Amino acid sequence: MVAEGALAAGCRFFAGYPITPASEIYEVMMRELPAHGGLALSAPDEISSLCYCVGASLRGLKAMTATSGPGWSLMIETVQYALMTETPVVIALVQRLGPSTGGATQGAQGDVGLAEFSTSGGYTIPIFAPSNASECYELTLHAFNWAERLRTPIVLLSDKEVGMTTEVVDGGTLEAAAPVERRIADDTATYAPYAFENPGDVPAFTVLGGDVKVTVTGSAHDRRGRLRKNAPEVVEVLLHLQHKIDAHAEAMARVRQDLDTDARCLLISYGVTARAARQALRALRAQGRAISFLQVQTLFPVPRQALDWALAGVESVFVAEENLTGQYRAALAPFLGGKRVHGINKIGSLITPGEIVRAVEGLMG
């Protein structure tokens, strides 16, 4: 469904390298993309995969690759290049158990920090996290649309249990967002590749190979793409890289919320664990508990408004995620306004609805 979402978004270039549990996306794209007038090919490593995608994106094609944690580790250099050069690209990161080679056929949500905090300087990489096949389709489409709108790399973060589980999808219920194309510069006479007026603006794009000279660089540069040292404009450009993400944070924010105005307790989850959390929510409510639930689909930038809304009147927050230390809980902590925060964490297998129910019962009495 990630591949189907990519095709619907207008993806026409894919470069991949085999890795469990992301190989199915690679295989489907190799099979389907040519029939859609695109090109899918095998790269000799994950570094090349993403470099090929960035090169193709510079020429105006919507591009994607798919990998898992070990491959993502190799891509981080090029992710930063895409961010610095404001080149749209989508990386589907299907998590597996780490560290290192870890467990290829075991799911996990352990790459949240590795994916988000992978840039020197700590720039925000937007991350969308689907919990099921339908959301894989919908959020892949959104990932492409936002990558194009914001000219930035975007991660679609799923895991083995979302990526490799087969499930029935009711096609009639799929949200169909129209594909978004990147804004092309119309004023070619004064074109500068990284031009913006307000720091939150997204520079218009011009295709590499067209009539207007394009200057691309991963080095610190001014609006014209010229390497500069100690120039105030270089810092302005760097600040703009973050501002353009921040300025669109609320527009990018996607959550599924199930709130109870009487709730003193809020359960937060994302990705595959959100499925267990939804089931746990029903069980806890069946016990007569007033409890709210927030499934975060846009992990980063953190959806602040939705979070504030869900937090109103709440005393305790539970964050359920399949990793050791509560990576997303730590990222949310600054925005939880002094609530009591509890992690529901586990590695090695799915967090079950029963485990969430027992954790909430244990602390809430």
Place this chain on the structure above:
Amino acid sequence: MAETSYLAPDVPLPYCRGCGHALVVRHLSRALERLGLPPRSVALTTDIGCVGLADSLFPHLHTVHTTHGRSTAFATGMALAEAVLESKGPPAGLKPVVLIGDGGAMIGLLHLVHAAQLNVDVTVLVHNNFLFGMTGGQHSALTPLDFATATTPAGNSTPPLDLLALLRAAHAGFLARDYATSAGLETLIADAIQFPGFALVEILELCPTYGTRWNQLTGAALQEIAARQGYWIGKMEAGPERPTFLEVFRQDKETRKSEIENGDSKIEEGRTSGLDSRSSNFDFPSGELRVVVAGSAGERVQSAAALFCRAALSAGLYTTQKNDNPVTQGTGFSLSEICLSRQPIDFTGMESPDVVLVLSQDGWNELRANGTLARCRAETLLYLDSQLSDIPPCGPPAQAGRAVRLPFRREATPKGAALAALAAWLAQAAILPPGVWDAALTTLPARRQEEAARSIGIGGRLGAATRSQP
């Protein structure tokens, strides 16, 4: 704008006095002028290092300044995109020209190899001055034997990589090596750029800052070094001519034409108005039904589960199928956890299974190891293959009340056992309307349908016989 002047005429070159890089950019500029290429048809792709300063010298070319060693890979991506773009309109015919040093060639070696294999239209100029100049004169994989650098003060003892020999093995169509001082370099560069596939020119230089600092070099030092390494100078004779990536792509597209014309989205075709309309005419329990089927790798456990899920789907149910197996594909256990429901399913795991089907010892061992057996309840129904002989002393879990032993493997063969077991359970439980298997079977390739139908038939008879027993 003097668009035909490639190298900015009035800009002082940023290189140290005597650096070969200055000669190379002049040769490159003249080569481009000689070819008469419009400036916007060239993407100068520069690597990290002194060599990477060149992008600021060509004001009218597209320039892409990249990360260390990756310039070839980015350029390959640009060239690959041409294949997609040319089917949309007039081809841009963009020529990526990569400027890279010996350090970049070392760290990005695989990118060079793959670009050569693909035969993409990328031209690479390797500025080989035997060391990392920008970082202080450290040696690289291309440093000659005995050459002294900051990191090989007594002389390099590791034999250098012969790039041309290596890339020849990768089927590169155009390979050449020359000195930066050579008058013929301009022609070599022009020929390389004009070559429709992958082309690489290795240019030998001496770094005037570090190369001369630790080595006693005479005027003919470069030639002597090249001779000592046995380096080929000039254009190397290429292997048999072979198609470029673009030509291969066009050919492939031609052969897949009908497929391309029918390449509409499967999602759009598959949009329905919900699953509920067909789901009310049979006796499926309320809530979710969770089934585990476990056996051995290679015995079609997961494909049997997939067929069963399609059968349930044809009855209008939601299903999920979560598979597990060891990292090796062909040995050990293989299992599928299936969930069925009239409503969309959230949790896909197996907190407490309703039905457990075990076809082999591998499957039994895994269910014991992963805790599934311990989570069975009194209502859990166990279907065990008759050949599972050594289940005791652990035995079927005490809390699981009902265990049925049937000869799935013997009757339906090991590869048909999982399907037979699912069919046996379905025949006994009668929770899906009759005929659901028929709908599922049509989704199999023709050669598999008959065999699968046989397994289902055997399982159905085994299950019905059990049902008729008291």
